[in-house]
Amino acid sequence: MYTPELRELIKRVEATRQARLHQEVPRLxxxxxxxxLEAFHPDYRAEIFRTLSVGPSKGQRTPKEYADVFEAWSAxxxxxxxxxxxxxxxxxxxxxxxxxxxxxxxxxxxxxxxVLVVTKLRLGDSNTVMAQGGIQGAxxxxxxxxxxxxxxMGGGGYLNDPELVAALVGDGPLVIDWLERxxxxxxxxxxxxxVTTHGGGTSRMxxxxxxxxxxxxxxxxxxxxxxxxxxxxxxxTAAYELLTDGDAATGAVxxxxxxxxxxxxxxxxxxxxxxxxxRLHIMGFPTSNHYGATADGLVLGxxxxxxxxxxxxxxxxxxxxxxxxxxxxxLVTEKVRSIGAQVVNAEGNRxxxxxxTRDAEAAAFIRECVDRKKxxxxxxxxPAVWLDTPVxxxxxxxxxxxxxxxxxxxxxxxxxxxxxKEPILTYPTQHYQNGGLKIxxxxxxxxxxxxxxxxVAGGIHGRNRLMGNSLxxxxxxxxxxxxxxxxxxxxxxxxQRLTLEHLKRFHAELEGAGVPKxxxxxxxxxxxxxxxxxxxxxxxxx
Amino acid sequence: MARMVTIYVMGKQYEVPDSLTIMKAMEYAGYRxxxxxxxxxxxxxxxGTVYRLKDDYRLKVGLACQELVQDGMYLAEIPFxxxxxxxxxxxxxxxxxxxxxxxYPEVFRCLACNACTKVCPQDIEVMEYxxxxxxxxxxxxxxxxxxxxxxxxxxxxxxxxxxxxxxxLLCRRLYSRYIAPKAPHLEKxxxxxxxxxxxxxxxxxxxxxxxxxxxxxxxxDIEKAA
Numbered sequence: 210m211y212t213p214e215l216r217e218l219i220k221r222v223e224a225t226r227q228a229r230l231h232q233e234v235p236r237l238x239x240x241x242x243x244x245x246l247e248a249f250h251p252d253y254r255a256e257i258f259r260t261l262s263v264g265p266s267k268g269q270r271t272p273k274e275y276a277d278v279f280e281a282w283s284a285x286x287x288x289x290x291x292x293x294x295x296x297x298x299x300x301x302x303x304x305x306x307x308x309x310x311x312x313x314x315x316x317x318x319x320x321x322x323x324v325l326v327v328t329k330l331r332l333g334d335s336n337t338v339m340a341q342g343g344i345q346g347a348x349x350x351x352x353x354x355x356x357x358x359x360x361x362m363g364g365g366g367y368l369n370d371p372e373l374v375a376a377l378v379g380d381g382p383l384v385i386d387w388l389e390r391x392x393x394x395x396x397x398x399x400x401x402x403x404v405t406t407h408g409g410g411t412s413r414m415x416x417x418x419x420x421x422x423x424x425x426x427x428x429x430x431x432x433x434x435x436x437x438x439x440x441x442x443x444x445x446t447a448a449y450e451l452l453t454d455g456d457a458a459t460g461a462v463x464x465x466x467x468x469x470x471x472x473x474x475x476x477x478x479x480x481x482x483x484x485x486x487x488r489l490h491i492m493g494f495p496t497s498n499h500y501g502a503t504a505d506g507l508v509l510g511x512x513x514x515x516x517x518x519x520x521x522x523x524x525x526x527x528x529x530x531x532x533x534x535x536x537x538x539x540l541v542t543e544k545v546r547s548i549g550a551q552v553v554n555a556e557g558n559r560x561x562x563x564x565x566t567r568d569a570e571a572a573a574f575i576r577e578c579v580d581r582k583k584x585x586x587x588x589x590x591x592p593a594v595w596l597d598t599p600v601x602x603x604x605x606x607x608x609x610x611x612x613x614x615x616x617x618x619x620x621x622x623x624x625x626x627x628x629x630k631e632p633i634l635t636y637p638t639q640h641y642q643n644g645g646l647k648i649x650x651x652x653x654x655x656x657x658x659x660x661x662x663x664x665v666a667g668g669i670h671g672r673n674r675l676m677g678n679s680l681x682x683x684x685x686x687x688x689x690x691x692x693x694x695x696x697x698x699x700x701x702x703x704x705q706r707l708t709l710e711h712l713k714r715f716h717a718e719l720e721g722a723g724v725p726k727x728x729x730x731x732x733x734x735x736x737x738x739x740x741x742x743x744x745x746x747x748x749x750x751x
Numbered sequence: 752m753a754r755m756v757t758i759y760v761m762g763k764q765y766e767v768p769d770s771l772t773i774m775k776a777m778e779y780a781g782y783r784x785x786x787x788x789x790x791x792x793x794x795x796x797x798x799g800t801v802y803r804l805k806d807d808y809r810l811k812v813g814l815a816c817q818e819l820v821q822d823g824m825y826l827a828e829i830p831f832x833x834x835x836x837x838x839x840x841x842x843x844x845x846x847x848x849x850x851x852x853x854x855y856p857e858v859f860r861c862l863a864c865n866a867c868t869k870v871c872p873q874d875i876e877v878m879e880y881x882x883x884x885x886x887x888x889x890x891x892x893x894x895x896x897x898x899x900x901x902x903x904x905x906x907x908x909x910x911x912x913x914x915x916x917x918x919x920l921l922c923r924r925l926y927s928r929y930i931a932p933k934a935p936h937l938e939k940x941x942x943x944x945x946x947x948x949x950x951x952x953x954x955x956x957x958x959x960x961x962x963x964x965x966x967x968x969x970x971x972d973i974e975k976a977a
Contacts, residue, residue, distance in 0.1 A: 236973075239965075239969060330785075330789060330797075331789065331795075331797065333795070334789045334790070334795060334797065336790075338789075338790055338794050338795050339790045339792055339794045339795070341794075347940070348934070348936055348937045348940040349936050349940075350936055350939070351974065353949060353952060354944075354949045354950075354952070354953050355949070355952040355953050355955070355956050356971070358953055358956050358957075359956065359964065359967055359968050359971055360968075360971075362964050362968065363964070363965075363968035363969075367961045367964055367965060367968075371957045372957065374957075375953050375954075375956075375957050378953065379944075379949065379950060379953055382937065382940045382941055382944050382949075383941075383944060385934075385937060386937055386941055389927070389933065389934065389937065390928065391841065391924070391928070392841055392923065392924030392925065392926075392927040392928035393924075393927055394893060394897065394923045394924075394926065394927040394931075395927070395931075395934075397931055397932070397934065399932075400932055400935070401931060401932030401933050401934050401935055402934060402935065402936060403934045403936070403937070406976070407974070407976055412971045412972065412973045412974060413974050414974055414976065419897075420897060420898075422794070422897065422898065424794075425794050425795075425900065426897075426923075429901065429920055430920075430924060433920055433924065436836055436838065437838045437839060437840065437841075439838065445785065445786075466785050467785060467786075497792070499789065499790045499791070499795075500784075500788050500789055500790065500791055501789075534770065535770070535771070535772050535775075535817075535819065536792075536817075539791075539792045540792065615897075615898055616793070616794070616898065619793070619873070619874070619898070620793060620817075623817055623818075734783070734785070736783075737775070737778040738778055738779075738781055738782075738783060739778075739779060739781075742781045
């Protein structure tokens with residue numbers, strides 16, 4: 210429900226609506242985009258970063274909140290911890306039960322591997338399930354993987370790893386085909402043609418969708434397949450540390466989140482599919498991410514010796530919800546703009562093309578509010594710009610918004626806002642970790658037998674990911690990781706040694722760098738209780 | 752400024768600001784959620800919650816991440832409810848009532864009492880889609896159930912012990928695999944992937960340097976949105 214003050218402001222948006230319906234707002238020139246990013250994107254603010262003083266990417270900078278988990282002690286004392294009793298002994302251990310983990314599990318098991326999936330929450334709990342707008346894949350006549358490649362490289366600032374991008378876009382049609390055959394309910398016309406739209410920075414309309422529950426629909430289907438194939442899954446069990454033989458990965462220390470017990474798993478190969486770190490809340494930004502997005506896999510991989518790629522760049526999704534406060538930071542899918550909603554300032558004027566890449570779109574929002582002072586300020590003090598959603602129905606017919614973006618419609622309707630009749634308020638939210646652990650095209654990291662897939666890996670998206678390439682990424686690289694990890698496991702005949710030698714080395718580095726002992730990681734879950742609670746907290750039950 | 756209200760978490764009283772969602776109110780009260788918290792954005796179904804209000808016999812429902820607290824709210828999260836999940840090979844099935852009823856014979860027992868629909872926090876016509884599945888209208892069951900987040904509250908209230916959300920998922924997969932026509936452009940593209948023509952075009956670009964790519968990118972034509 211809007212306040213009377215906001216209702217007054219909406220009148221200005223309504224007043225200009227007709228005149229701007231078919232107005233063309235040109236896309237930014239390369240020079241304008243560069244200047245906009247440098248002046249207003251958080252990635253360009255030096256004070257938010259810290260240079261890492263330990264580990265394989267020592268000397269690189271990363272946002273302070275990430276540095277705090279990389280430069281942190283394990284709760285395990287590697288000198289005293291007993292790893293001699295092996296509780297699980299498998300070929301492929303998959304850590305994480307989201308889109309990448311599920312895809313990896315299905316492919317690895319199909320290769321004949323003995324697979325175990327562990328996930329700290331439920332199977333399917335991930336950012337995948339929240340991805341709304343769509344999945345890219347170059348499968349239409351006017352498009353090709355090569356055209357897709359160009360969009361990805363340009364979007365990422367030409368810094369992406371070319372081989373990884375080729376894998377992403379080259380596997381695109383295969384993945385769409387796989388999902389179609391598994392029975393993912395894509396939006397189609399009656400003859401079966403996929404309904405596709407643009408995303409920010411695309412040159413072809415290759416965004417496939419399942420209404421605005423695209424990731425949810427994919428995740429539900431993959432989860433169903435994991436259960437149908439009876440892949441062993443242990444829920445509410447995190448990986449707290451990796452085990453190595455000194456160099457190669459050989460297992461993990463698991464932690465039951467409910468009973469607080471640890472277990473030791475030996476595996477010939479390990480796939481980290483733990484997602485990103487939105488819940489680290491860089492600079493206090495709200496986030497669109499899942500509760501479990503606490504960068505655990507990054508921490509584990511880093512300690513074991515995997516270098517980082519692009520961990521100095523974070524994607525802020527331009528349209529996080531700015532009002533009502535209860536849903537602050539939750540995602541307003543880019544699809545809302547894809548199907549016609551216009552970005553409008555307090556005066557009712559458009560100021561940026563709605564289909565710029567996310568980094569530029571977000572920077573333009575920040576400029577409009579911070580520099581040009583043409584934003585809106587919500588009752589809680591949050592800056593915002595309008596997303597004029599009623600345009601969708603005006604352009605495409607009454608009922609379009611409710612039909613094509615039902616999750617968004619419901620989200621706002623719950624709070625008394627009908628987005629097909631009233632505009633909504635948005636502002637950038639921490640959305641995606643563009644970088645991550647270094648991998649090759651088989652998803653193997655520089656640490657032998659350790660693989661990484663999905664948001665935990667870096668290099669694919671360069672400095673900025675395009676909409677719809679993350680769902681594609683988790684399925685493409687999840688499948689690749691599953692295949693490669695199973696094949697490698699089949700070639701390993703000797704039983705591996707389980708040690709924490711890598712952790713001893715890492716702890717020695719921390720000691721040398723003077724990292725405070727109370728700083729520990731991985732985080733596993735964010736802390737949202739009040740500080741008053743921490744002050745009174747007492748452990749009285751042994 | 753938010754007003755303080757009284758809520759009862761599984762019967763236990765707490766004072767919390769009225770501006771909070773049930774989930775944030777529980778955290779405010781000091782609970783660290785492991786169960787009953789997932790995406791925090793109404794997509795994952797981890798936080799289905801039932802509650803009653805003062806002097807009202809009706810059972811109300813919501814997702815804890817979306818529903819605001821109210822004064823006198825008596826609530827319990829139901830993060831898990833045991834449900835039967837049939838296993839199957841999608842390739843072996845036909846999109847008809849027999850497939851559904853063979854895997855989930857309890858669908859026959861639907862009393863059409865509508866308890867499932869009343870309890871759905873997504874406002875899905877749950878009973879309608881179960882009835883559609885029962886008469887073999889798989890397309891309708893798929894369409895009606897689309898927004899399901901698998902919270903399981905429907906199954907918790909069903910006197911016929913049907914696990915509606917799993918029936919729905921089966922119907923959506925059957926519809927998409929067998930009833931919706933395969934995308935013709937995708938089949939065509941798959942042939943081009945298999946004959947290597949896509950990879951050849953891609954290889955050329957992979958070998959192009961940044962200057963070359965920049966030029967191609969800046970000159971690329973952008974498809975007009977319909």
